[in-house]
Amino acid sequence: MPDPISLVPLPRSVTWSSGSWRTDDPWGGLSVGVSEELPRTEYALSITPQGAHLTAGSEAALADGRNTFAQIVSDAAGEIPCVTISDAPRYAWRGLHLDVARHFFAIADLETMIDAMALHRLNVLHLHLTDDQGWRIEIKGYPRLTEIGAWRDRTVIGIYRPEGEHEFDDERHGGSYTQDELRGLVEYAQRRGILIVPEVDLPGHMQAAVASYPELGSDPSRQVGVREVWGISDHVLGVSDEAFAFVRDVLTQVADIFPGPYVHIGGDECPRTEWEQSPAARARMNEWGLTRVSEIQGRFTDFAADVLREQGKRIIGWDEVLESHLPDDTIVMNWRRDEGVEESTSRGFPTVVATERFLYFDHAQAKGHEEPIAIPGGITTLEDVFTGRLVPKKLTEEQEALILGIQGQLWTEYIPDAASLQYMALPRLCALAERAWGSPEQSWAEFRERLAAHLPRLEALGIGFRPLD
Structure with missing residues (x-):
């Protein structure tokens, strides 16, 4: 037996x-x-x-x-x-985030990840479709988003250091998905019990869009290219009517492609440098009755929420959205610090736990030169994912009820292809699945024993993974 x-x-x-x-x-x-x-x-x-x-x-x-x-x-x-x-699962949201903006992945590669998720009964694929380094989704009426914004002429080699000199590979990288391709992916995921939540990151992480349409930025006379290094770009959306019309058009079409109840609007890592230097931004602040430059981001958040509410959707934002005005129906995705979960739930916001410390699968899995290059900032082992405390102890029952679930993150600055993606995801994804499902308490040794018996199943299905130590 x-x-x-x-x-x-x-x-x-x-x-x-x-x-x-x-x-x-x-x-x-x-x-x-x-x-x-x-x-x-x-x-x-x-x-x-x-x-x-x-x-x-x-x-x-x-x-x-x-x-x-x-x-x-x-x-x-x-x-x-x-x-x-x-x-029955403990959490309704059992998610995996996949960044296709930093490195592009073919539909077949995404389908393989969906199959891996389904096997482990994860049920939300958070698809990060746009960023400074690439715009991946077709938007009707804005052809240059995929003609220009989906491609960068070269990519930095090795670890990115903001103040250092870098080498580049001088290879054009990019790609995009048609709306029909994404509708097909939605159907593929639905048949396996998985909801796709799209992310269009705004108002920051928009350099690829501004490179395609300079009038969307704070200085329409300035031409920038798609970002070729990692890190955070200062090129954000400007405050013009054209920029807000763009947000409406993009979110309306995204809401039509993805039938689920949520759209992620990012909201993270938005520098205010360009707004602080922009006469147009100061004029808009006077018009809107704002006193702080930081409040401009709240204006974008409110606008995006209104647009999506018209489409029957709710917004999700990374936890930086808590720093400005926030619509009451926002869902917060906590990533920066453990205490953020307490803050968002204490303010009454439903929260997805995606905290970097234990749930960022772009972190290295072990020390040693034999491991592939990974983002600087620490190591997250398989045991860390399985045993790390994800939810603060001091939450009240009301706060705990606001936790929708947990989610692992695959940012792809240092994940260039499908084989690397699977290596970084698995078997940490297996530990994530146990935590998200709320399996009965067991020791790390017991889990590792079961996992050793499980990995041949992945191999038989053609899904790659990092071997156990």
Whole structure:
């Protein structure tokens, strides 16, 4: 009889019985149904010698149950063990962020990551589509966004140091997705129970857009290129009517492509240098009745929220949005510090825990020259992801209820291709899945034992990973 510890994430309730079920078409023998008698997030899977039956409280829970069944089938050699599983996740948001702006990834590469997420019952793909180094989404009426903004002429080699001299590879890099390609990706993810949340980062991280349309910046007479180094650009959206019309057009089209209830508007790392030096910005501040330059970002946040609310969407922002006026229905994604979770929930904002300390998978996984180049700033090991404290102890029950879930981040400055992406994601993604699902308490040694049994499954599916130490 198979050992239940091989299942990832670990279900809350597993009962094994004698016997097995054999069929040449396992999926054809699975009966499914949605039942109002079950909680919306729960599913019940029963495999007996007579067949397999899956019942769930919603379509989303049904997808989780199908993924569990697929996992069992993938381990079977014709015979499938008899088992009853009753399961439900702790968190509604079990996410993975993927930055396609710094390095472009083909649709097939994204589909592979979606398959890996589905296997581990992660259910939100946060797709970072725009940044200083590349604009990846087709927007009708703005062709230069993908003709110019999607391409940079060269890329910095090695670790980026803001004050240092750098070498460049002199290779043109870029690419973009058509709206139809993204709609196809949405459908692919939906069939696997995964919601795609798009991100258009604004009003900062906009150099690729300003390079495409200088009139969107603070100085329309100044031509800049798509950023070729990492770090934070001073080139942000200006305060002109054209800039706000651009935001409306982009968000309206993004909302149409992605049918989910959320759109991420970034809001992080927005320098105020250009606004401070701009006569137009000072004039706008007088017009709007603002007294601090920092309040301009709040104006963009309010505007984006209004546009998306018209489309039936809610905004999500990185935790910097807490520093300016914030609409009441905003969802905050905490990344900078552990205490940020306490701040956002104490102010009544639903929060996704994405804190850099344990959930940034662009960090190196171990010390040593054999590891690929990674962003400076520390090491996040597999054990860190599994054992690190993600939620502050001192939250009240009301604050804990505002935590939607947790999310791992794959920023791709130092992740140039699909093989590198999978190496950096896995097996840390497995530990993330355990935490996000809320599997029963177990030791690090127990998890590592189960993980060792699980990794051959990834290999069989053609999904790469970093071998265990």
